[in-house]
Amino acid sequence: MTSSSTRHADPEENPYVEEPPPEFEPVDELSPETAERQADLLRSAIREHDHRYYVEADPLVADATYDRLFDRLRELEAAFDLDAEDSPTRRVGGEPVDELETVEHVAPMRSIDSAKEPDAVREFDGRVRSGLRKEGLDPDDLRYVCEPKFDGLSVEVVYEEGEYARAATRGDGVEGDDVTEQVRTIRSVPGRLRGDPPARLAVRGEVYMPREAFETYNEELIDRGEEPFANPRNAAAGTLRQLDPSVVAERPLDVFFFDVLGWETSEEDGDSTRPDTHWGDLLAFDDFGLRRTDRVERVDGIDAAIDFRDRLGEDRDDLNYGIDGAVITVDDHAARDALGSTSRAPRWAFAYKFPPRTATTTVEGITVQVGRTGRLTPVAELDPVDVDGVTVSRATLHNPAEIEALGVNVGDRVRIYRAGDVIPYVPEIVEKRSEGTYAFPETCPVCDAPVERDGPLAFCTGGLGCPAQLERAVEHWARRDGLDVEGLGPERVETLREAGLVESLPDLYDLTVADLADLEGWGETSAENLIAELEASREPPLDRFLAGLGIPDVGSTTARALAAHFGDLDSIPDADEDELREVDDVGPTVAESIRTFLDREENRAAIAALRDRGVDPEPAEVTGGTALGDAPLDGLTFVFTGSLSVTRGEAQALVEAHGANATSSVSGNTDYLVAGEDPGRTKRDDAEAEDVPVLDEAAFADLLDEHGVGWPPAPDA
Known part of the structure; x- marks a missing residue:
């Protein structure tokens, strides 16, 4: 039994904890004072029941009894206007929002290096021990904490004075989407912490959809004639980004907390101090009522950590949540601080992943x-x-x-x-x-x-006349590295096309608030916001206009080079392949792609129609090249392939901003090929043929760090 000093409700003082009465007196017979007192007791009792059910998996009452307590609390809050910010009834979901706002994390939410081979894990251990010796610490004191690597959606959750304050997705590691109301609906996320938490506590958790619940939910979707989710991770990610919290509340999400991002104490309030170890942090989670996995061990050596991962793999199919490996972290906080981090990942943690199935x-x-x-x-x-x-x-x-x-x-x-x-x-x-x-x-x-x-x-040669290409072309036009039009995601674009409002890209600029406001899923505010976004995009920089058109092989880097070379839009449509090849970053293949795109009648017509509707790209300063002179990366040439933790366009923009060139193909002039997840075979083969070094993202981040350039790039860098 949990100590009463750390419980949300003491059963000796709260009648609704262990043996709730079978009936309640009529609401109209209660005084306001009695109703408020009963509501307070019910909130405390329901928090305790939530903790026992979702965190300890040891419920105190039957589901029907819980429902009766919950319904009674809602009845009292409605009858006596007793709404409370931290009330369990808020879990049913708040008001829908038009979009997810961006918030800055308390501390960076970094990714960690990983491998599938035990030799790489031992190399990690060697680096840790060497790093500790350099810092004057004894590696013989080293201990690791081993935990599952969850396959869900990482979130930051912040508590202030023990009360739930906000939640955000990982995003780019520095900022994420504000999902405060969405995460509030997850019953394993406490609205109020137990025990004696610090004045401000920021924790990292993994939101997931349990496998059994995922299968049941998918069956319900199929029964309703809706498209099922591909896997539990997609289901969790898609659910958490719903703009309507009540939709999130209806879906079976859960969470595990596994790390501390911030622990701020207040001496005058006598807050608890942070433990010296990660293991101590996890034990504090138990005191605070934060759900964590029980599949965690503290071990003395790397061989024991490898053994933990192997045993975890044997039990993988029996778990009700997805994992893709084990996370091995240095336990002692002082040792972690001494080891530090690169711009991308901590040097004190490593993921030993499972092989693919x-x-x-x-x-x-x-x-x-x-x-x-x-x-x-x-x-x-x-x-x-x-x-x-x-x-x-x-x-x-x-x-x-x-x-x-x-x-x-x-x-x-x-x-x-x-x-x-x-x-x-x-x-x-x-x-x-x-x-x-x-x-x-x-x-x-x-x-x-x-x-x-x-x-x-x-x-397909249908170009923008093909409905499938049109929808994706509109989505591409609205992307951040295009014209950055917020509010034009896939679902809304599909709605606009099906309603007959957008049959070509220029049709976007004929839309009115009246056209949009009556569409399903829209309202006056969201309609006005989109129209305002479109109006603001009528005079885009030339490079964004070109990138937004979706010309094959023309990303933001090539678009900047085209803009810098030609200066204005009028000079580009009739440029032949030889003229295009004079542009930095444009070789024969890219020149042919540009020429083919511009030779298609429907594409030229779309560009003309956009200009007729007042979309007039701002001319660019003609530089004849893209060199930036003396800068940290001056003289280096990078090529990127595969998926990085940021878009390739953002990576290219970062190195160019510090003097490097970023090109689309490997040649003898290339200094480095940066290969993310699922890299293209052609570029890797070309790099091997040209003897060009290939860097994974971690090695790329270290290279940038050596030149004084941070990774990942800050937003809008």
Whole structure:
């Protein structure tokens, strides 16, 4: 039994904890004073019941009794106007918001280095011990804390004077989306801490959807004719970003807390001081009523940490939550402080990840999706199969060349591989059961325009006249590295197209508040906000206008180079490939992509129509190049491939801002290829052929650090 000194409600003083009365007296017979006293007791009791049920998994009362207490509290608050900011009834969800605001974290929420091989873990241990010796600390005193690496959505939760104050997603590690009202609805997140917490406590947690709850919820979605979530992580992330907290409250989210981001005491109030170790932090979580996993151990050596991960892997399928490895952290805070961090990751933590899971199943069909640039991506529709606790029913086949290389067709038995335990794809055929290979369509499955092959890839030639390309083109136009129009996410763009309001990109600038206000999911405020955003985008910088058009192979870096070279929009549409190749970062392939895009009648018409509607890009200063002179990275040339913790455009902008060049292809002039997750094969092969060093994100961050450049880039850097 939990000590009464750290409970939300003492059963000897609160009648609603262990043996609540079977009935309540009528509300109209209560005085205001009695009602307020009863409401206070009910709030305390419900907090205690929430803790016992969601944190300790040891409920004190039956569900029906809990519901009766909860309903009584709501009845009292409504009848006597007793609304309280920290009341458990607030968990049903507050008012919907038009968008998620951005807030700064109490402390950076860094990622951690990881590997799947034990040798890399031992190398981490070696670096830690060497670092401690350099700082005058005895590595023989080193202890590690080992915990599961959760596969959910990381959040910061802040408590002030023990009361829930705010929550935010990880975002870029420095700032995240404000999800205070959304996280408030998660019943395992206490609205008030127990015991003696510090004046301000910021903790890091992982929001997830339990596997059993995920399966049940997906079944409900299917029954309603709605699209199910692909996996529990997507379900948690998609739910937490809902703008309506009441929607979040209806979905089965849970949380584990695992780290302290900030612990501020107040001497006059006699607040508890922070423990000296991470292990002590976790024990304090128990006192405060913060839910944490019980799958945690403190060990004396790296071999014991490796053994912890291996044992955790054996139990992985029996857990009701997703994990993709174990996190190994130095226990002592003083040792952590001495080891410090790079700009990206702490030097005192490491993730020993599990190898990806595979399974075999049958291809029941192949569908072709149309992307923003018209690229056609084939997707295998599968006989659903469980891969690491996730039901996989679709997997990418990448492109027509991949289909031809595999020789895959409907009916074949194939192996499914989840890259990074997230993205399923087909690496091989296990048993050939069909005749021949799938015949890739010669016309677009959405608009019936002819399909063109470009090496291993295929593209729809319908341009912005293709509905699928239109929706993605509008989304791309509105992106931060385009014209930065807030309020135009995928769901809203789809709504606008289906309502017949946006049939081409220029139609955005014909929209009115009256057009939008009556649409489902919109209101007067959100309509006015979007119109204001569109009005503000009518005079964009030339490079953003070019990036927003979605020209294949033209990202923000190439768009800046084009703007700097040509100066104004009028000079670009008729430039031939030779003139385009005079631009820094534009080689033969990119020049051909630009020329092909601009030669299509529908694209030229869209640009003309945008200008007719008053979208007039601001001319750029013609520099004839992009060199920035003497700067920390002056003279270096980078190429980026794969997924980084920020967009590639942000990475390119950062190195360019400090004097480097960022190009799209590897050559003999390239100094470094920076390879994130799932890097492109061509660039890695080119780097090997040209003897260009390949850096992962951690090594890239260290290189920048050596030159005095921080990573990741600050917002708007």
